[in-house]
Amino acid sequence: MDLDSIRARLVNEFRQFIETEYVIDDTETQKPFECDGLSIYRGMPLLVVLPETVEQVQRIMRACHAAGVPVIARGAGTGLCAGSTPSPEAVLLSMSRFDKIIEIDRLARSARVQPGVRNLAISEAAAAYGLFYGPDPSSQIACSIGGNIAENSGGVHCLKYGLTVHNVLEVQMVDVTGELVTLGGDSLDSSGFDLLALAIGSEGMLGIVTEVQVKLLPTPEVAQVILAAFDNVQAAGDAVGAVIAAGIIPGGLEMMDGLAIRAAEDFAQAGYPRDAAAILLCEIDGSQAETESNCERVSTIFKELGATEIRISQSEAERALLWKGRKSAFPAVGRISADYYCMDGTIPRGKLAHVLTEMETMSQQYGLSVANVFHAGDGNLHPLILFDSNRPGDTEKAEEFGGRILELCVEVGGCITGEHGVGLEKIRQMPAQFSDAEVSQFHSVKAAFDPPGLLNPGKGIPQLRYCQEYRSLRSQRDAKSSG
Amino acid sequence: MDLDSIRARLVNEFRQFIETEYVIDDTETQKPFECDGLSIYRGMPLLVVLPETVEQVQRIMRACHAAGVPVIARGAGTGLCAGSTPSPEAVLLSMSRFDKIIEIDRLARSARVQPGVRNLAISEAAAAYGLFYGPDPSSQIACSIGGNIAENSGGVHCLKYGLTVHNVLEVQMVDVTGELVTLGGDSLDSSGFDLLALAIGSEGMLGIVTEVQVKLLPTPEVAQVILAAFDNVQAAGDAVGAVIAAGIIPGGLEMMDGLAIRAAEDFAQAGYPRDAAAILLCEIDGSQAETESNCERVSTIFKELGATEIRISQSEAERALLWKGRKSAFPAVGRISADYYCMDGTIPRGKLAHVLTEMETMSQQYGLSVANVFHAGDGNLHPLILFDSNRPGDTEKAEEFGGRILELCVEVGGCITGEHGVGLEKIRQMPAQFSDAEVSQFHSVKAAFDPPGLLNPGKGIPQLRYCQEYRSLRSQRDAKSSG
Numbered sequence: 001m002d003l004d005s006i007r008a009r010l011v012n013e014f015r016q017f018i019e020t021e022y023v024i025d026d027t028e029t030q031k032p033f034e035c036d037g038l039s040i041y042r043g044m045p046l047l048v049v050l051p052e053t054v055e056q057v058q059r060i061m062r063a064c065h066a067a068g069v070p071v072i073a074r075g076a077g078t079g080l081c082a083g084s085t086p087s088p089e090a091v092l093l094s095m096s097r098f099d100k101i102i103e104i105d106r107l108a109r110s111a112r113v114q115p116g117v118r119n120l121a122i123s124e125a126a127a128a129y130g131l132f133y134g135p136d137p138s139s140q141i142a143c144s145i146g147g148n149i150a151e152n153s154g155g156v157h158c159l160k161y162g163l164t165v166h167n168v169l170e171v172q173m174v175d176v177t178g179e180l181v182t183l184g185g186d187s188l189d190s191s192g193f194d195l196l197a198l199a200i201g202s203e204g205m206l207g208i209v210t211e212v213q214v215k216l217l218p219t220p221e222v223a224q225v226i227l228a229a230f231d232n233v234q235a236a237g238d239a240v241g242a243v244i245a246a247g248i249i250p251g252g253l254e255m256m257d258g259l260a261i262r263a264a265e266d267f268a269q270a271g272y273p274r275d276a277a278a279i280l281l282c283e284i285d286g287s288q289a290e291t292e293s294n295c296e297r298v299s300t301i302f303k304e305l306g307a308t309e310i311r312i313s314q315s316e317a318e319r320a321l322l323w324k325g326r327k328s329a330f331p332a333v334g335r336i337s338a339d340y341y342c343m344d345g346t347i348p349r350g351k352l353a354h355v356l357t358e359m360e361t362m363s364q365q366y367g368l369s370v371a372n373v374f375h376a377g378d379g380n381l382h383p384l385i386l387f388d389s390n391r392p393g394d395t396e397k398a399e400e401f402g403g404r405i406l407e408l409c410v411e412v413g414g415c416i417t418g419e420h421g422v423g424l425e426k427i428r429q430m431p432a433q434f435s436d437a438e439v440s441q442f443h444s445v446k447a448a449f450d451p452p453g454l455l456n457p458g459k460g461i462p463q464l465r466y467c468q469e470y471r472s473l474r475s476q477r478d479a480k481s482s483g
Numbered sequence: 484m485d486l487d488s489i490r491a492r493l494v495n496e497f498r499q500f501i502e503t504e505y506v507i508d509d510t511e512t513q514k515p516f517e518c519d520g521l522s523i524y525r526g527m528p529l530l531v532v533l534p535e536t537v538e539q540v541q542r543i544m545r546a547c548h549a550a551g552v553p554v555i556a557r558g559a560g561t562g563l564c565a566g567s568t569p570s571p572e573a574v575l576l577s578m579s580r581f582d583k584i585i586e587i588d589r590l591a592r593s594a595r596v597q598p599g600v601r602n603l604a605i606s607e608a609a610a611a612y613g614l615f616y617g618p619d620p621s622s623q624i625a626c627s628i629g630g631n632i633a634e635n636s637g638g639v640h641c642l643k644y645g646l647t648v649h650n651v652l653e654v655q656m657v658d659v660t661g662e663l664v665t666l667g668g669d670s671l672d673s674s675g676f677d678l679l680a681l682a683i684g685s686e687g688m689l690g691i692v693t694e695v696q697v698k699l700l701p702t703p704e705v706a707q708v709i710l711a712a713f714d715n716v717q718a719a720g721d722a723v724g725a726v727i728a729a730g731i732i733p734g735g736l737e738m739m740d741g742l743a744i745r746a747a748e749d750f751a752q753a754g755y756p757r758d759a760a761a762i763l764l765c766e767i768d769g770s771q772a773e774t775e776s777n778c779e780r781v782s783t784i785f786k787e788l789g790a791t792e793i794r795i796s797q798s799e800a801e802r803a804l805l806w807k808g809r810k811s812a813f814p815a816v817g818r819i820s821a822d823y824y825c826m827d828g829t830i831p832r833g834k835l836a837h838v839l840t841e842m843e844t845m846s847q848q849y850g851l852s853v854a855n856v857f858h859a860g861d862g863n864l865h866p867l868i869l870f871d872s873n874r875p876g877d878t879e880k881a882e883e884f885g886g887r888i889l890e891l892c893v894e895v896g897g898c899i900t901g902e903h904g905v906g907l908e909k910i911r912q913m914p915a916q917f918s919d920a921e922v923s924q925f926h927s928v929k930a931a932f933d934p935p936g937l938l939n940p941g942k943g944i945p946q947l948r949y950c951q952e953y954r955s956l957r958s959q960r961d962a963k964s965s966g
Binding site: 106107108166175179181186187190192193195197202206218219244245247248249290292346347348350380414415418422426433434435438441442444449 | 674724
């Protein structure tokens with residue numbers, strides 16, 4: 001059957017149990033679903049469907065399973081790895097109508113929510129009980145908890161409070177055949193295999209999440225931010241290591257380099273020192289007593305390691321202002337460059353200075369500037385490669401440069417993603433990280449959940465044939481560059 | 484081929500690459516491997532092999548895979564769910580010679596160790612750097628980190644520091660075909676599916692762990708224990724909830740009931756109030772300032788909720804003594820009863836009083852006493868059922884009573900294991916927790932890692948046919964008891 005007939009048949013079937021307007025088959029209305037936050041990847045879907053109940057999701061999955069049609073789930077569309085990019089053969093299943101907070105349990109310190117609920121909305125609802133939800137991606141105003149689960153999202157505070165995988169207790173998920181399964185539960189341990197962690201970060205490849213129970217954390221009594229300026233990046237990197245080695249776990253520990261500092265300062269007027277080579281922003285939170293003592297210890301460490309300036313926020317307004325600069329770093333860089341490509345990789349903390357030096361060399365090779373903003377405490381880099389998509393060849397150069405940065409992360413013992421996921425974007429670098437045996441294992445697990453391979457096909461896990469090509473091309477390149 | 488011929492062939496093959504004495508084929512030398520810590524389950528192996536290198540493990544797995552012979556991995560043998568009970572058709576693979584601490588990385592706060600290293604040995608080696616390994620099962624002097632991974636072990640401090648799954652960064656594992664794969668890594672996030680968490684708690688059913696990287700935590704500046712006595716169990720249960728709801732996360736929060744208190748006091752002379760209906764032991768740790776302030780807050784909460792006595796440890800010796808009573812509760816109960824059966828289940832904190840009352844009713848029905856010792860903070864129960872294996876029918880009654888306790892845990896929204904795992908012991912209660920769709924999913928995942936089903940067969944996951952029988956028998960039983 002051709003795609004038009006399949007579309008017509010599914011539209012007809014879906015409209016028997018979903019209101020007409022939520023089954024979208026015309027190109028114009030489909031347009032907003034064309035890409036996620038990484039808009040260099042685009043595609044049109046077979047059709048878009050927006051169910052509202054678990055039963056509707058089950059019926060959609062049953063119909064698609066019977067017809068052999070792939071399904072791509074989508075949350076709020078803020079993802080940065082092209083994890084929910086549509087494809088013309090696949091139904092795009094938007095979970096945005098699953099937007100209810102079902103229950104907040106103060107004693108168990110947990111919230112039960114639908115996957116379309118915005119990340120920040122959970123903390124807002126929990127605030128009345130003195131609780132909050134830990135992971136705070138920069139997109140937290142807009143991104144949904146279902147999308148956070150798909151990508152195992154982090155945020156500034158994940159150094160202390162962990163990623164999504166550390167903060168979810170249970171998910172309910174509709175599998176490829178339409179069966180509803182529960183993974184995880186209230187308890188710390190759970191019998192059987194730990195399928196919960198497997199589902200988190202699985203990018204819609206194992207099932208469609210329809211309900212989530214998250215942990216809530218007690219809101220710290222106080223929080224203060226320490227800004228420290230350094231006249232070289234090495235010293236700033238050493239200071240990060242020294243804080244961690246001293247046994248202090250800051251709420252967040254962020255680094256920005258010169259280019260990022262100046263762009264952010266022009267945009268946000270946060271009072272950052274424009275002439276610094278690097279700044280650190282270190283948030284200390286906890287009880288009053290604990291915060292005071294840790295602020296003092298961290299300031300001492302920063303001074304000993306050569307900080308040229310130290311500022312401790314004296315009010316909530318000042319704390320918010322110091323963070324405003326960091327949080328607006330991406331749009332700020334957007335003002336100084338036509339386009340930018342935000343990378344995401346992780347390295348061991350000790351390799352920070354080495355990786356920054358290598359990136360500087362590559363930046364000169366490719367003729368493209370890089371601004372660095374990163375979660376230094378947990379070694380999660382976000383280099384922003386500046387380019388101009390109207391300049392011929394620039395986009396390709398930026399993509400290649402980005403790929404090389406990811407390979408560098410793996411070379412120093414790190415990982416090709418920190419919190420953005422793999423999706424379509426980083427699937428090319430997966431063989432740099434994983435052996436064929438490991439990639440095969442991913443395929444086996446995928447097949448265990450999704451034997452016909454209908455859930456978000458082509459994302460996340462590369463084909464073995466591609467891995468072999470990659471290795472052969474890369475060894476040619478390495479031979480050339482060393483020859 | 485009969486078992487004797489298979490044994491002879493494998494012994495011959497193994498001795499080509501492993502010293503003769505480490506390939507054990509005589510019954511007498513095999514005897515110590517007959518059971519793990521749950522000695523009511525016993526069995527003899529086909530043969531016992533103790534490899535020393537990863538390559539030897541790979542060769543063993545290749546040989547067994549080729550011959551279609553099952554393999555049961557064993558750590559220190561301290562497990563409490565019959566997870567490594569031998570079987571006459573299977574090779575018993577003891578990892579006890581993998582006992583080296585490979586590296587401690589102070590800056591990354593991690594340790595790389597072989598799986599046979601004892602849990603406590605990691606903290607001892609890390610102490611020089613002011614670090615320790617979080618999970619602390621009661622058996623920590625003896626149990627190995629590989630066994631901890633198999634069962635996702637916890638301990639008194641897991642309320643604050645998490646279970647094994649929260650403290651392992653990477654495992655290297657030999658799969659059923661002899662291939663070496665790495666799961667997880669240094670970074671907080673990892674690309675691809677999260678197979679690391681899947682491996683933790685998988686009871687040797689997915690692969691043989693050969694190397695482990697664990698997180699280390701900074702040793703808290705100080706720790707103090709608060710003992711609070713209550714004249715009824717309900718009040719003690721409420722006090723646990725109130726501490727958690729106040730936003731305090733104690734290092735540990737344990738409860739003991741009257742029978743357990745008196746047995747422990749007779750044994751350890753810790754100064755427990757012998758006439759209390761329940762005591763709580765609450766450990767507060769952190770910086771000096773934080774600990775002082777939290778001790779005060781917790782004491783106030785305990786007083787408000789009716790504590791009849793409160794004692795705060797004033798020295799390390801006093802803290803150790805207060806814990807000694809709790810830690811020796813199992814042997815202490817062993818003195819007052821010929822045998823005891825230690826159960827392990829988890830319930831929501833709010834159901835504590837209800838579950839204790841129900842257990843009391845069952846205790847009268849079965850005519851067997853129960854002493855309760857538990858990790859109250861995270862709802863992990865350890866009821867000790869007292870029985871006498873020399874009294875005909877007593878063992879069977881204890882087992883049935885234990886099964887009913889696990890079912891009760893599931894009924895109130897809990898889980899049939901807290902930290903001991905499923906193994907042979909709790910496989911019968913798995914259908915109380917999981918639907919057929921969920922059990923099928925476990926089988927698919929198992930098959931993805933181990934297509935021929937050679938790794939620790941018959942443990943952890945029940946057959947679907949058994950699940951159906953269980954449901955039918957249980958509905959008959961429920962009809963009878965309500966009829």
